Amino acid sequence: MWRIWTLFICIVLFFSAIVLRLFYWQIIAGDSLRAQAAAQYNLRLIIPATRGTIADTDGSPFAMSQEAYLVYAQPKEIADIPAFTRLVAPILDHEEASISAMLTIPGRVWVPLAHKVDRQVVDELKKISLTGLGFEREAKRYYPEASMAAQLLGFVGADQNGNDLGYFGLEGYYDRELKGRDGNIELEKDVQGSAILVGDTKRIEAEDGRSLRLWTDRTVQQIVEKRLTSGIQKYGAKEGSVVIMDPKTGGILSMASHPSYDPADFSAYDKSLYKNPIVASSYEPGSTFKVLVMSAAINEKAVRGGTKMNEDGPVQVGEYTIRTWNNQYHGELTMTEVIQYSSNVGMVFAARKLGMDKFVRYLHDFGIGEATSVDLQEESSPELRGDRQWREIDLATASFGQGIAVTPIQMVRAVAAIANGGALMEPHVVREIVDGRGLPAGKAGKTVEIKPKKVRQVISAETAAVMTEMMVNAVDRGEAKWAKPPGYRIAGKTGTAQIPVGLLINKQMVLI
Amino acid sequence: MNILRTIAKSIPGLVILLIVAQLVWSNTLVVGGKEVRSIDLAIAELRQENERLAAAVASASSLLTVSVKSQDMGFVEPTKGQFVMIGSEILPVALARP
Numbered sequence: 001m002w003r004i005w006t007l008f009i010c011i012v013l014f015f016s017a018i019v020l021r022l023f024y025w026q027i028i029a030g031d032s033l034r035a036q037a038a039a040q041y042n043l044r045l046i047i048p049a050t051r052g053t054i055a056d057t058d059g060s061p062f063a064m065s066q067e068a069y070l071v072y073a074q075p076k077e078i079a080d081i082p083a084f085t086r087l088v089a090p091i092l093d094h095e096e097a098s099i100s101a102m103l104t105i106p107g108r109v110w111v112p113l114a115h116k117v118d119r120q121v122v123d124e125l126k127k128i129s130l131t132g133l134g135f136e137r138e139a140k141r142y143y144p145e146a147s148m149a150a151q152l153l154g155f156v157g158a159d160q161n162g163n164d165l166g167y168f169g170l171e172g173y174y175d176r177e178l179k180g181r182d183g184n185i186e187l188e189k190d191v192q193g194s195a196i197l198v199g200d201t202k203r204i205e206a207e208d209g210r211s212l213r214l215w216t217d218r219t220v221q222q223i224v225e226k227r228l229t230s231g232i233q234k235y236g237a238k239e240g241s242v243v244i245m246d247p248k249t250g251g252i253l254s255m256a257s258h259p260s261y262d263p264a265d266f267s268a269y270d271k272s273l274y275k276n277p278i279v280a281s282s283y284e285p286g287s288t289f290k291v292l293v294m295s296a297a298i299n300e301k302a303v304r305g306g307t308k309m310n311e312d313g314p315v316q317v318g319e320y321t322i323r324t325w326n327n328q329y330h331g332e333l334t335m336t337e338v339i340q341y342s343s344n345v346g347m348v349f350a351a352r353k354l355g356m357d358k359f360v361r362y363l364h365d366f367g368i369g370e371a372t373s374v375d376l377q378e379e380s381s382p383e384l385r386g387d388r389q390w391r392e393i394d395l396a397t398a399s400f401g402q403g404i405a406v407t408p409i410q411m412v413r414a415v416a417a418i419a420n421g422g423a424l425m426e427p428h429v430v431r432e433i434v435d436g437r438g439l440p441a442g443k444a445g446k447t448v449e450i451k452p453k454k455v456r457q458v459i460s461a462e463t464a465a466v467m468t469e470m471m472v473n474a475v476d477r478g479e480a481k482w483a484k485p486p487g488y489r490i491a492g493k494t495g496t497a498q499i500p501v502g503l504l505i506n507k508q509m510v511l512i
Numbered sequence: 513m514n515i516l517r518t519i520a521k522s523i524p525g526l527v528i529l530l531i532v533a534q535l536v537w538s539n540t541l542v543v544g545g546k547e548v549r550s551i552d553l554a555i556a557e558l559r560q561e562n563e564r565l566a567a568a569v570a571s572a573s574s575l576l577t578v579s580v581k582s583q584d585m586g587f588v589e590p591t592k593g594q595f596v597m598i599g600s601e602i603l604p605v606a607l608a609r610p
Contacts, residue, residue: 047556050563060570060573060574061570064566064567064570065563066563066564066567067560067563067564067567119564137560142567142570144567144570144571144573144574144576145574145575145576146574146576148575148576185552189545218575219575222575222579
């Protein structure tokens, strides 16, 4: 009887061992074994997605994807590392010591030597046919117009995992739309690595990134950048910016700043140049701000173009004395002449007529102190002081654009409202997004138009027309009439703000 | 009885025939797999070629290239513009549209 029991227990133990082992292989180690098995009999090919193109208003590309390669080494397959390094380093333009150091780290089986390498360099490397040297396709950004509109476009760098990531400007703002999603083909392979036709095949198509078509015109952009650079050189200025916006749509036709950088070689430039100063830096608008305050006063019928005031000397506001910019006084002036002579004293008169509460309300309505929602990543807005923190002297100085900070894009948008019958528009760089997602790579999909967005009506169309004529008069008869090109009728206002740090002078001009 | 014997005698031949058929079929599949692979590679190569050509077109038609070529061909920028006033002298403000 004990023999039967012994045999029974042995059988039970034997089957228990089998069950436990099977439990380990199938449940505990199942996933990793399946992955190992799949790696043996599956062939996985990556189909890289192409990053979308950024094109100007007529479809000419500012930025597009170009073929490039990752060059890597497999140290265990390299017979003579010093000889390998001597041959590869000069072609890749790397130091021999740095490549050698990477290849001699113990235990490394795969070493990336260089990213985004041009095809010509890869062809040169292929000619020397070294064992242990490999290439993998990856894309890099190409800029046919070189550094044109660099701060508008932004650049493509790498994230923490080495994947492409857009930074600043359009590349940063629209990164998710532009980058797309890599696809892959997974199929069964035979012992030689060739695909088996009747085996299981999984194919996930690459989804190309969406492409952007801008409002920006490359010809206008080129002219603007050229004139800006020559103007800065001529007057010895430190920096300068120009924005051209279509007041009807809010479309940015051109946006340029100097100094700038080359997005294809961004790492060679100071990081402070990456941010677009037109949307990310603030300044004191000076006399250009007068057109906003005067518009508000006319709209509220506090003054009219012909309303007269006496500019017979400085005006006293509490303990402060406010003078004109050149300390010259013209006696009796109409509001049109206040703008023409850019009279600070006249603006204090208009602002007092308007009143504190309405003045602050119009600042908000013109979008001062709030981000414009322009489609550029680095936009910021200087804070406006609280509605209850305004004192009489603040009202007086802000009436001629001092003691208040704006970004250039805020100022352009606010003045564009005057050119647009009083309607404040949301500025936009992108006009259309061409959607290639969900389609095979290379095929264009539907186009999504970004419609112009009216934010609010700030002043009436009549007020806008009156203000425009006052600005035309300022250009024709004002301080900067020498700068007016013949054959054009231009509405505009100049401005100067003195910055008490090293006696910097900030000159601006808004034109319609 | 004779039928069973005949069947038994033909089994080795049948097995050989099936083995040959299996070899031919496997060979066909391997060849087909290679063709699929080569077609995939050709598609990828064509796609790369397209990208290269698109970049070449963009480079050749860029304003940078156009301005250099136009200077080489002797084109110069106008130094002094001439303005002709037609009709009313009261012109619309630049950019104003109905």
